[in-house]
Amino acid sequence: MRIIVTVKQVPDPEAPQSSFTADRAAKRVAVAASVPAAVSDYDNYAAEAALRIKDNDSDTTVSVVSLGESHVLDVIKRPLAMGADDLFLVQDPDLPNGDPVTVAAALAAAIRKIGDFDLVVSGRQSSDLDQGIVATALAAILDIPVLTNAIAVEVNGDEVQIDRIVDDGIDTVAAKLPALVTVSNELGQPRYATMRGIMAARRVDPTVWGKGDLDAMDAADPFTEVVDLFAPEKSSNVEMIEGESPAEAAKALAQRLREERLI
Amino acid sequence: MAGENGILIVAETGADGSLGSITNELMSAAQGLSADLGEPISAALIGSGVGDRAQDIIDLGADTVYLVDGEQFANYLNETYTPAVIAIAQQANPRIILIGHTPNGRDLGPYLAVRLQTGIASDTSGLSIEGGQLQAARSVAGGLFRQVVSFPKMPAIATVHMKAYDGAEPQSGRSGNVVNVDVGLDASSVRSRFVKHEDAQVEGIRMEDATIVVTGGRGMGDEAGFNELYKLQALLPQSAVGATRAATDSGFCEQDLMIGITGRVVSPDVYFAIALSGASQHMAGCSGSKNIVAINRDPEANIFSESRFGVVGDYKQVLPALIEEVEKLMQG
Ligand SMILES: Cc1cc2nc3c(=O)[nH]c(=O)nc-3n(C[C@H](O)[C@H](O)[C@H](O)COP(=O)(O)OP(=O)(O)OC[C@H]3O[C@@H](n4cnc5c(N)ncnc54)[C@H](O)[C@@H]3O)c2cc1C
Ligand SMILES: Nc1ncnc2c1ncn2[C@@H]1O[C@H](COP(=O)(O)O)[C@@H](O)[C@H]1O
Numbered sequence: 001m002r003i004i005v006t007v008k009q010v011p012d013p014e015a016p017q018s019s020f021t022a023d024r025a026a027k028r029v030a031v032a033a034s035v036p037a038a039v040s041d042y043d044n045y046a047a048e049a050a051l052r053i054k055d056n057d058s059d060t061t062v063s064v065v066s067l068g069e070s071h072v073l074d075v076i077k078r079p080l081a082m083g084a085d086d087l088f089l090v091q092d093p094d095l096p097n098g099d100p101v102t103v104a105a106a107l108a109a110a111i112r113k114i115g116d117f118d119l120v121v122s123g124r125q126s127s128d129l130d131q132g133i134v135a136t137a138l139a140a141i142l143d144i145p146v147l148t149n150a151i152a153v154e155v156n157g158d159e160v161q162i163d164r165i166v167d168d169g170i171d172t173v174a175a176k177l178p179a180l181v182t183v184s185n186e187l188g189q190p191r192y193a194t195m196r197g198i199m200a201a202r203r204v205d206p207t208v209w210g211k212g213d214l215d216a217m218d219a220a221d222p223f224t225e226v227v228d229l230f231a232p233e234k235s236s237n238v239e240m241i242e243g244e245s246p247a248e249a250a251k252a253l254a255q256r257l258r259e260e261r262l263i
Numbered sequence: 264m265a266g267e268n269g270i271l272i273v274a275e276t277g278a279d280g281s282l283g284s285i286t287n288e289l290m291s292a293a294q295g296l297s298a299d300l301g302e303p304i305s306a307a308l309i310g311s312g313v314g315d316r317a318q319d320i321i322d323l324g325a326d327t328v329y330l331v332d333g334e335q336f337a338n339y340l341n342e343t344y345t346p347a348v349i350a351i352a353q354q355a356n357p358r359i360i361l362i363g364h365t366p367n368g369r370d371l372g373p374y375l376a377v378r379l380q381t382g383i384a385s386d387t388s389g390l391s392i393e394g395g396q397l398q399a400a401r402s403v404a405g406g407l408f409r410q411v412v413s414f415p416k417m418p419a420i421a422t423v424h425m426k427a428y429d430g431a432e433p434q435s436g437r438s439g440n441v442v443n444v445d446v447g448l449d450a451s452s453v454r455s456r457f458v459k460h461e462d463a464q465v466e467g468i469r470m471e472d473a474t475i476v477v478t479g480g481r482g483m484g485d486e487a488g489f490n491e492l493y494k495l496q497a498l499l500p501q502s503a504v505g506a507t508r509a510a511t512d513s514g515f516c517e518q519d520l521m522i523g524i525t526g527r528v529v530s531p532d533v534y535f536a537i538a539l540s541g542a543s544q545h546m547a548g549c550s551g552s553k554n555i556v557a558i559n560r561d562p563e564a565n566i567f568s569e570s571r572f573g574v575v576g577d578y579k580q581v582l583p584a585l586i587e588e589v590e591k592l593m594q595g
Contacts, residue, residue: 013405017543017565022408029404042525101376101383129403130524131385133373140377145455146341148370151518161458165519166339166366168278169463173340175455184525185508186518221415223382227398228411236568238557246576247584253556253574254588262533262554263475263499263589 001059001118001155001177003050004111005043005084006135007066009076010128012038027229029128037072039079042123045183047079048190049153050121054083057155061085063117065110067103069093073206080201081193087206088114094211099222100129104137109214111142119160120180124149132182139180147173151186267417269302271329271357273348274320275365276310278460282319284471285363285423287430290323292390292423293361294431299392302358305329307351309344311337314441321439323431328441329355335448338457339367343448345374350446352379357418359397361390364422372422383420384412388427397421405524406543406550425471425528426551463519468503470520475502476531478522478549480539481509482559482578489515491582492537498589505529505549507539522548538578541566558582 011020011031019032047064054060062084066076071089080087090110111117120142122135132148139146150162151170161174162181193201241256243249257263270293275283286306293304303326308317310332317328329351335343348371352360360375362368364386376383389400389409397419403410414420470476477496483489489510496502505527506520522529523545530551537558539545546569549555557570560577567573574581 013544017407020404020407027410029408099382101373104373104377124525127405130405132369133376133383133385136370136373137377137383140374146370146374147455148341149366164366166460167283170461171338172458172460173455174458179455185512189512223376223416224384224412224414226410227413228409229403230409231407232409234568238567238570238573240567240573240575246574246580249574249576250581250584251588253572253581254585254592256572257533257556258592260554263592 001057002116003053003060003062003119003121004114004117005047005050005062005064005079006107006120006122006138007043007047007064007076007079008040008123008126009037009066009068009071010040010126011035013041013127022229022231024228024230027226029229037075038127039075040123040126040128042125042127042183042185044078044190045185045187046121046123047082047084049150049181049183049187051083051191053153053155063088063114065107065114066090067107067110077201077204078193080204081197082191083197087204089206089208090214091208092211098226099224100131100133101137101223104134104141106214107134107138108141110209113209113214118177119155120144120178121153122180122182124182124184135180135182142180144178144180145175146180146182147175148182149184150181151184153181153183153187267356267358269305269355269357270296270359270361271305271307271352271355271418272325273307273360273362273368273371274316275363275367276313276316278462280310280313280316282316283363283365284430285365285368285425286320287323288426288428289361289363289423290320290325290431291428294324296359296390296392296397300358300395303327305355305357307331307348309336309347317441319433321437322433322435324437326439327355328439329444330441331444331446335450338460340453340455340457341370341374342453342455344371345378346448347446348375349378350444352418354442354444360418360420362420362422364424368422372420376420379418379420381416381418381420382414383422385422386424387421388424390421390423402547404543406547426530468501470503470505470522470527470529473501473503473529474531475499475533475535476505476522476529476549476552477502477535477537478505478507478539479510479515479537480507481513482538483510483515486515494586495535495582495589498586498593507542507545524548536566536570537582539566540564541569
């Protein structure tokens with residue numbers, strides 16, 4: 001079967017907080033040049049879910065698709081180093097940016113151009129925008145069923161089945177292929193890239209498309225617009241509790257909490 | 264469509280058929296918008312045998328409840344609930360649709376937006392009316408920044424962060440309309456199926472309902488260290504234990520104790536933040552807490568700037584003494 005994994009390249013979210021600032025005029029987050037690029041966290045789990053399916057079926061091909069202004073090949077090839085087979089990059093400085101449904105439409109156009117597929121696997125949300133919209137909207141645009149927030153994924157015949165965490169427990173749901181699944185970190189740690197994987201990934205030449213290569217990319221007006229972006233005000237008024245020793249401080253803390261009727 | 268009017272909220276019911284607390288929160292968000300717009304509030308109530316809940320939603324402030332009640336809707340499934348909300352939206356023709364940013368709401372919202380050919384903003388926590396239309400504020404970059412989104416098309420769809428609004432209080436005996444809606448869903452068009460539900464094994468009370476949450480981070484060191492938290496928790500009524508992602512990913516405890524942007528969202532009266540740094544992704548799940556109490560050996564840890572009380576020290580020394588003193592106070 002053919003699995004397509006959607007992977008977004010983001011500024012490393014673990015970089016020091018001071019390297020991110022609000023560019024209020026441009027209504028976006030300005031990122032210091034020192035911040036390395038990274039694969040959006042949950043997309044590593046998406047790749048892992050796809051590769052677990054491939055582990056059990058050697059006829060499975062895993063393709064990676066990513067859309068962005070510019071990609072750092074060593075970073076975006078990480079899923080290939082983990083075991084994915086090929087890479088499709090949609091690169092254009094002038095891509096629809098911001099509105100998630102418009103981004104999903106562009107991804108849908110790219111996936112249609114890649115060709116037939118059985119399963120699309122995506123992350124539950126991107127590490128920079130935390131929307132959790134693009135993948136589900138992509139399924140709607142491709143008109144395939146979607147199962148979100150998977151903590152376990154398996155393919156049985158012509159169906160994909162997942163477990164997902166809901167408010168009061170775990171639901172198991174299934175969908176006919178082709179379908180789209182989004183993956184959460186409870187799936188379990190993504191595998192490491194092996195030396196062999198890294199070498200194999202180096203040899204892969206990505207297919208690179210620009211905006212003009214995709215159908216229906218001149219989507220009409222965006223569905224949403226970002227009208228402001230700012231750093232929220234923080235006012236710290238912490239009361240530090242001290243003591244002769246850590247144990248004395250702890251005792252004082254308990255008493256303070258009791259005074260405030262908090263315990 | 265034209266003539267969009269009012270706010271439609273999508274209610275949620277729990278496995279036991281009761282209204283989920285998110286419904287009260289959505290109603291309270293809708294009330295603010297409704298007052299600004301001078302337009303009514305309606306609710307979508309979808310499920311099997313849920314008709315009795317319609318009056319509960321009217322008591323919370325809805326003017327009209329659109330009811331989709333049938334076997335087919337016994338369990339949430341994107342492919343059955345999306346057409347149900349669409350059928351309701353066609354009748355209600357709302358200006359704004361509010362959905363909980365819950366596991367099912369997150370699943371529903373984007374699919375619905377595409378089908379209705381309109382825009383959506385997710386995990387919003389500040390809704391307002393500007394020039395007669397919705398604006399929604401949300402966090403980005405793991406909580407470092409706020410972004411404000413506007414919606415050029417109607418209906419505007421927003422999923423609303425859990426606990427962002429205090430739940431609306433019911434006023435019993437309010438009057439409102441209940442409208443039965445027929446979805447006319449063709450079962451053969453449904454390509455997915457619900458297989459089963461397993462209830463979470465909760466010992467004690469749910470974390471979301473706790474008035475005190477005792478949370479440990481990576482600095483707890485290992486499972487044995489983490490388990491010390493339960494000694495403090497056991498002394499405190501209505502309390503629960505939580506964890507950071509670093510703690511769950513390191514295997515100190517069960518995955519489902521994780522609090523944060525992709526975990527649970529809690530807003531207790533007291534939140535003990537022990538040996539955790541206060542990363543923005545974690546704070547997204549607990550910043551609504553009324554009093555955060557931090558214990559950390561690093562005086563520069565970000566968690567102190569988010570806390571009401573702080574103690575600098577190794578938890579291995581601070582926690583046992585805290586437990587001892589709390590035990591004394593609880594007895595006395
Ligand atoms: C996309 C994305 C989503 C995420 N979602 C979440 C989420 O939902 N929830 C979440 O929690 N995280 C989430 N994270 C991870 C988050 O960014 C942080 O990495 C994580 O919260 C850190 O956990 P921590 O504070 O336990 O560990 P650390 O940041 O490593 O902090 C450990 C702290 O313990 C202190 N310490 C160490 N030893 C001791 C001791 N003996 N006594 C006292 N103090 C001690 C240290 O001084 C330090 O401050 C996410 C990250 C990404 C990229
Ligand atoms: N530019 C992109 N390129 C590839 N995949 C993307 C892109 N944006 C979002 N996605 C996918 O959609 C998921 C959800 O993204 P978001 O809606 O931005 O939170 C991500 O985890 C990715 O799998």
